[in-house]
Amino acid sequence: MSKKPTAGPALHKVIMVGSGGVGKSALTLQFMYDEFVEDYEPTKADSYRKKVVLDGEEVQIDILDTAGQEDYAAIRDNYFRSGEGFLCVFSITDDESFQATQEFREQILRVKNDESIPFLLVGNKCDLNDKRKVPLNECQVRAQQWSVPYVETSAKTRENVDKVFFDLIRDISSRKKQRQMDVKEPAKPSPCCQLL
Amino acid sequence: MMRYSEISRDLTTDNLRYSEIGRKPAADYVNYGGQTFVTASPTQTRCQAQVSPQHLRQPKQRNSNGNAHTMACLRQDKGPKELQAEQAQAQQPVSKTLNIKSTRRKNSIGCLTSFSSSPDSPGCYYSIATTAAPANKSQSLPAHGSIKQLDAVILSALRVPADVLANQITLLDFPVFALIQPDELSSCAWTKKDKHVVTPNIVAFTKRFNHTSFWTVQEILNAEQPKQRAEIMTHFIKVAKKLHELNNLHSLFAIISAMQSASIYRLKKTWACLSKKDRQSFERLSEIFSDQNNWANLRSYLESLRLPCIPYLGLFLTDLIYIDLAHPHKGGLEPEQRRNKMNNILRVISNYQQSNYQHIQPHESTQKYLTSIRYIEELQNIFEEDQYKRSLNLEPASPSGPSSSSCSSKESFNVESVTPALGCLNLSPAKTIGSMRMASGTKFVPGHRKCRSLGTKFRSSSLPRNFAQRCQCCIVMIAPGIGTISNKRCRCRRIFGKITQNNYDGHPHHLHLEHDLIGTGLPRHHLLDDSVLEHSDALSNADLTSLESAEGILSDLTGSNCDLMSPEAAAAMQGCLRRKTVQKEGRKPAVASWQRYWVQIWANSLVYFPPKSFKGSERGDFKREPCKVCPLEGWSAHVIDNTKHKNSFELYHRTLGTVYKFRADSPQMTHLWTNAICKLASTRAPKPLPANLMSFE
Numbered sequence: 001m002s003k004k005p006t007a008g009p010a011l012h013k014v015i016m017v018g019s020g021g022v023g024k025s026a027l028t029l030q031f032m033y034d035e036f037v038e039d040y041e042p043t044k045a046d047s048y049r050k051k052v053v054l055d056g057e058e059v060q061i062d063i064l065d066t067a068g069q070e071d072y073a074a075i076r077d078n079y080f081r082s083g084e085g086f087l088c089v090f091s092i093t094d095d096e097s098f099q100a101t102q103e104f105r106e107q108i109l110r111v112k113n114d115e116s117i118p119f120l121l122v123g124n125k126c127d128l129n130d131k132r133k134v135p136l137n138e139c140q141v142r143a144q145q146w147s148v149p150y151v152e153t154s155a156k157t158r159e160n161v162d163k164v165f166f167d168l169i170r171d172i173s174s175r176k177k178q179r180q181m182d183v184k185e186p187a188k189p190s191p192c193c194q195l196l
Numbered sequence: 197m198m199r200y201s202e203i204s205r206d207l208t209t210d211n212l213r214y215s216e217i218g219r220k221p222a223a224d225y226v227n228y229g230g231q232t233f234v235t236a237s238p239t240q241t242r243c244q245a246q247v248s249p250q251h252l253r254q255p256k257q258r259n260s261n262g263n264a265h266t267m268a269c270l271r272q273d274k275g276p277k278e279l280q281a282e283q284a285q286a287q288q289p290v291s292k293t294l295n296i297k298s299t300r301r302k303n304s305i306g307c308l309t310s311f312s313s314s315p316d317s318p319g320c321y322y323s324i325a326t327t328a329a330p331a332n333k334s335q336s337l338p339a340h341g342s343i344k345q346l347d348a349v350i351l352s353a354l355r356v357p358a359d360v361l362a363n364q365i366t367l368l369d370f371p372v373f374a375l376i377q378p379d380e381l382s383s384c385a386w387t388k389k390d391k392h393v394v395t396p397n398i399v400a401f402t403k404r405f406n407h408t409s410f411w412t413v414q415e416i417l418n419a420e421q422p423k424q425r426a427e428i429m430t431h432f433i434k435v436a437k438k439l440h441e442l443n444n445l446h447s448l449f450a451i452i453s454a455m456q457s458a459s460i461y462r463l464k465k466t467w468a469c470l471s472k473k474d475r476q477s478f479e480r481l482s483e484i485f486s487d488q489n490n491w492a493n494l495r496s497y498l499e500s501l502r503l504p505c506i507p508y509l510g511l512f513l514t515d516l517i518y519i520d521l522a523h524p525h526k527g528g529l530e531p532e533q534r535r536n537k538m539n540n541i542l543r544v545i546s547n548y549q550q551s552n553y554q555h556i557q558p559h560e561s562t563q564k565y566l567t568s569i570r571y572i573e574e575l576q577n578i579f580e581e582d583q584y585k586r587s588l589n590l591e592p593a594s595p596s597g598p599s600s601s602s603c604s605s606k607e608s609f610n611v612e613s614v615t616p617a618l619g620c621l622n623l624s625p626a627k628t629i630g631s632m633r634m635a636s637g638t639k640f641v642p643g644h645r646k647c648r649s650l651g652t653k654f655r656s657s658s659l660p661r662n663f664a665q666r667c668q669c670c671i672v673m674i675a676p677g678i679g680t681i682s683n684k685r686c687r688c689r690r691i692f693g694k695i696t697q698n699n700y701d702g703h704p705h706h707l708h709l710e711h712d713l714i715g716t717g718l719p720r721h722h723l724l725d726d727s728v729l730e731h732s733d734a735l736s737n738a739d740l741t742s743l744e745s746a747e748g749i750l751s752d753l754t755g756s757n758c759d760l761m762s763p764e765a766a767a768a769m770q771g772c773l774r775r776k777t778v779q780k781e782g783r784k785p786a787v788a789s790w791q792r793y794w795v796q797i798w799a800n801s802l803v804y805f806p807p808k809s810f811k812g813s814e815r816g817d818f819k820r821e822p823c824k825v826c827p828l829e830g831w832s833a834h835v836i837d838n839t840k841h842k843n844s845f846e847l848y849h850r851t852l853g854t855v856y857k858f859r860a861d862s863p864q865m866t867h868l869w870t871n872a873i874c875k876l877a878s879t880r881a882p883k884p885l886p887a888n889l890m891s892f893e
Contacts, residue, residue: 020387068517074409
């Protein structure tokens with residue numbers, strides 16, 4: 001089960017964060033299964049892992065989405081810790097979910113201790129533009145403050161779904177490569193403090 | 197700093213009183229006001245907050261922590277006899293249920309208060325030695341003060357053997373788990389706004405998880421020294437092992453998560469003190485909950501288990517959400533795949549619900565201890581921040597390490613840079629007065645930005661403290677704006693708004709300034725929260741007349757045109773105002789129109805929040821991020837007698853030659869604003885306040 005192909009393609013771990021009901025899981029499913037949702041089996045070990053070709057190179061993307069467990073606040077820190085990149089999702093039709101992104105961002109930075117961690121701010125449900133509650137420029141301003149890209153998506157129309165995942169893993173991948181070129185550093189974080 | 201742990205632990209809805217323990221002896225009590233406004237006549241109120249010597253002994257820590265004490269309560273010394281009588285009264289049984297009325301997570305709050313009233317109740321945890329403590333003695337940490345009275349009381353997790361704790365936790369978990377209905381699970385509504393209605397048992401079970409986890413973190417952080425913390429951690433690892441034996445994966449994961457939380461994980465020195473064996477046990481247990489491969493370890497482990505077992509429900513919740521999404525039910529017949537997959541999960545859960553833990557004997561005092569741990573789901577974020585801050589205090593981040601770098605630049609709004617006056621917002625409200633009269637030199641607490649945000653202070657300060665019994669009437673005003681200008685701030689404020697509500701409902705003896713304001717016919721805005729408007733009714737029903745003590749205060753406030761307003765009250769003003777520029781730097785603007793803002797006084801600055809939409813005068817109609825911050829220094833205000841623009845006042849700066857016109861929605865509000873502004877503009881160097889909080893000036 002936990003056998004990991006060591007020599008296989010690089011594995012990039014993406015974490016979906018955001019309040020309940022913003023469509024994190026819809027984005028994940030769209031990306032993973034597209035129109036083949038019927039194949040989805042919630043309990044399979046590789047249900048959230050997908051091989052993709054990124055700029056000519058085959059990589060694996062592993063998505064952790066704890067949709068439904070949003071209220072289990074205590075578990076967040078730990079799964080943030082394991083993430084290499086984050087899609088911070090809110091719904092453009094729900095201001096509260098947008099406000100919550102601030103908190104998620106802070107928590108992630110607290111755990112990762114790294115301002116430049118691959119991170120995208122994602123405004124989902126852009127097909128519902130007529131019900132928009134969060135003005136586009138507010139989203140852009142926030143993204144700018146954090147120096148992260150802002151992308152609007154629609155899990156329904158599939159707009160930009162691939163884009164957000166690919167942009168993120170591209171970022172993760174280039175960071176990893178750069179780090180390899182830099183000094184060799186301890187790969188595994190000790191339980192106390194992570195040197196980056 | 198008043199830490200969360202020092203709050204007494206009973207959660208009661210019917211005993212809603214807030215209080216604040218001061219950190220200084222009575223003579224200095226006034227200092228707690230800060231932006232907090234305390235009104236209560238010592239001769240009239242029976243409110244009593246006892247000062248803990250513990251707090252006196254730790255002034256350094258507290259000061260450096262800088263907490264906002266947003267509520268304060270007046271303390272009054274009493275004769276022992278009277279005190280005892282009050283204690284006797286206070287010893288009525290109290291309900292320990294937390295009623296969450298609101299369905300919105302962020303807005304809702306159960307109640308904040310705690311009264312641990314019976315001497316033998318473990319609810320006393322850190323709190324009150326009820327019987328014989330001298331009036332001004334600690335009800336705080338057991339290590340000091342009246343420990344003798346507390347002997348019967350469980351004071352910390354360490355005092356209970358690990359297996360007893362695990363057993364009793366399991367006994368508490370199981371009934372909540374067993375109550376979860378299939379309908380709740382198939383509704384997939386536990387993350388939605390109406391979760392409290394549709395999925396109450398799932399919510400309750402989740403809360404138990406967070407509660408256990410919170411308690412674990414809190415217990416570990418309670419110890420000052422790494423070695424002691426390691427000892428507590430070891431204890432919890434033992435509890436975890438025992439939970440593992442009991443197949444209580446729910447609480448096992450809660451404890452594991454606690455140890456992996458940001459606050460605990462980073463405690464390098466503490467982890468270093470753990471024995472290798474314990475660390476390995478911990479690693480082994482946490483492996484079960486690895487999210488690798490779609491929680492493969494947990495899934496296979498669960499399958500291998502036999503009853504009794506309390507599973508980690510979250511895993512199933514995610515699966516259900518995904519099934520719901522992958523096979524949506526669009527009316528008509530339920531798709532077969534959906535039904536099958538959902539039913540599989542429901543069956544599994546229902547099977548676990550058949551578990552039987554009856555072989556465990558209930559242990560009453562341990563259960564009491566466990567249930568008395570104060571935890572409020574809605575304040576979870578705030579608690580977490582408080583814990584993180586405590587963690588940073590215990591083992592500061594290394595200055596050169598990455599952690600410090602992460603603190604520096606992330607400030608969304610660097611308060612200090614805005615105005616020195618706002619800089620003090622970052623400081624403890626406990627010394628807000630101090631900070632108002634303060635001193636640019638006040639120390640900024642280094643650490644994570646989160647810690648600087650209001651949330652932290654607000655939390656640490658505002659929660660009810662080990663407050664003396666029979667606080668008949670403590671009039672408290674929550675200082676709304678202390679801290680960084682951030683979303684968090686607003687959120688906290690909202691939360692506390694709700695608290696006030698509950699107070700209204702729950703306990704007529706508890707008064708807030710909101711009462712007073714409404715009593716004076718002031719606008720129906722809740723000072724802290726827009727949402728409370730409807731409560732003005734509740735308020736009028738709130739049997740104000742029975743509040744002998746309150747009346748005095750009310751009349752103080754109502755009487756005259758609020759000249760009695762203290763700087764603290766002034767500093768807590770906020771509301772919807774319309775503003776027009778009359779003259780700017782000596783010139784009339786080409787175009788001037790009335791602009792709506794939510795205006796709030798923070799320290800001695802006027803902070804403007806722009807509107808979200810075209811109408812509405814509630815807090816919620818305005819943005820959470822301020823758009824202007826204007827120090828009040830040099831400004832004055834006066835009411836305009838003008839029939840055309842009723843309720844207006846002018847704000848002007850002589851040397852700048854700038855004049856703004858403001859419109860409030862009632863004459864009283866206009867007066868309050870003018871008074872508040874004048875007061876603050878003139879009290880630039882605040883004088884030491886009189887010991888008697890009632891009679892300012």
